[in-house]
Amino acid sequence: MNLLITGCCGHIGSYLAEHVHKIKKIKKTFIVDNLESNRFYSIFDTKKKNNLNFLIKDLNDPKSLDSLKNIDYVIHLASMTNAEKSFGKKDKMYKNNIQCLRTIINFCKKRKAKLIHISSTSVYGKQTKIVDENCEEKYLKPQSPYADIKLIEEKMLKKETKFLTYNTFRFGTISGVSKGIRFHTAVNKFCFNAAINEDINVYKTALNQYRPYLSLKDAFKVFKFSIENDFFKNDIFNALSGNFTVKQILKKIKKYKKKIKVKFVTSAIMNQLSYHVSQKKLNNEGLVLKSNIEKDIKETIELLKNI
Template sequence: MVVLVTGGAGYIGSELIREMSRDKRFAGETIRILDNMFRERYVSLWNLPREAHYEFIEGDIRKKEDVAKAMKDVTLVYDLAGITNAPLSFEREELTRQVNYEGAKVVMEAAAKAGAELIYSSTASVYGPTKGVVDETYDCKPVSPYGKYKLMYEMEMLKAAKEGRVRGMALRLGTVYGWTIGMRFDTVIDRFCYLASIGMPLTIYDSAVNEKRPYAHVKDVVRGFLFVPGRKDMYGGTYNLVGQNAGVGEVVEAIKGFLPQVQVTITSTPSLNQLSYVLDNAKLAKAGFKCEYGLKSGVKDIIDKFEAFTRSSKKQRFP
């Protein structure tokens, strides 16, 4: 069996390709990574477990020839490649469209042709401004180009799946947090952990303190990805994968639990991306999957990595 992970060198992908080797369904099988190294996470390819056989193709999902090469003998595709970072997508809309929409379609067509199962990494950013608790039936109105093109592709993929042209499903992830070797630091929890660890103050907007957002621990995201293969009943469906809906205040409290001296500045300037999301994860729970990891363990894992700096901070020696 060959499993293809597009974007396998990224934040989530770097953990997925490792965890797969520990799953007996994949042990000894080939895990093929397709990534154009846009994010330059070369470290993600270091020290991979010996239990699985890895192949790496440096290639672009927008190029049919790269995807065709990567799809050879593949039975399962995790499609994680993409231009991430929603706020930045306003500045790079065309690139975001090309990769997150056109490129994803290239992957879908190749997966359909190969008869491979396709698991798509979608996002809570497809929803846009919401009221109350929303589930997957909510009428999405994404604000950022990132959310817009993720949704446009997701809708096409799910349509193809419902028509039986591809065996696919989408998981709509909350903002991911937690340590991986290829992690990002442009998302709120991870960035706050970094800043707090190196002794920088955390600046939060007063309006955001209690405004809820959906989060998912990266270990739960990987567990979710490993849960869904073979679930024919889930084909054509989209599923929220959310561990907790939390306000920034709760995130800061979790960090303070490990770094009590962290400085917090509250400002009344409104955030540019002031959107409230509270997502319901009942559909995925009904399908049999539940998140297990919480903010505390995610925050601790990251802060622990910066131990060289937090050691001195614990002695109140911030510069």
């Protein structure tokens, strides 16, 4: 079976490409990226056993994937992803991310490929104890253009449900090290600042707010499980390793970097909301995610130990 990974130079895509040999069903993997993020190094020193074929493709072009045939599965990760910066780049992000998904939907329909689509737990946004996939619309309150676009993407797929085989996974904020690691999300950014003795900027309201996090190791488990079990239900599933407060994350960082400096700041993305995201739906399908975020934190800080 052949796999196509879009956005392969990114944080998640580069991890997936490096470990894809562990998905036994997959014999050949095509990896594509437009290199907009300039992360060429993500494809350096790849292992032969992954049998990767890299193509520079911009999915803004609806015909960009026309030459690819015999693809059984698509893991779609190509996206503009900086939620905090999305306030100033709404139009560009909207255009890019929606068009990327359109290209992918048309490709999957034409080639009869099964699709894994990644959304985000940032689509939730109402103050409540616990949110799950079946929550009422009023609990879906994206707090940034980035999250807004994710909801639109989910709806685009729902509309295609008769013509497409897919799953959407709402990923928690990713932790962990990959070749294409980026540092603009909570855990990684905090680790980076701690490692170089910089202030850790924490949103004033966020210290005791619960948010969902997902280890890269668990993200990979989601992909492996889906392909090996042919798990495609045209449905939405939360994917997270756990819910934690910023205070709990900082405590984990302190285990590996004794002295840290915390500075409270304001941000457009900041809000008063605290919520737990439920893992039940995926658990009931037989996939339990519980990788240790603390291990990811240790590995991230170690990247910079000699600085």
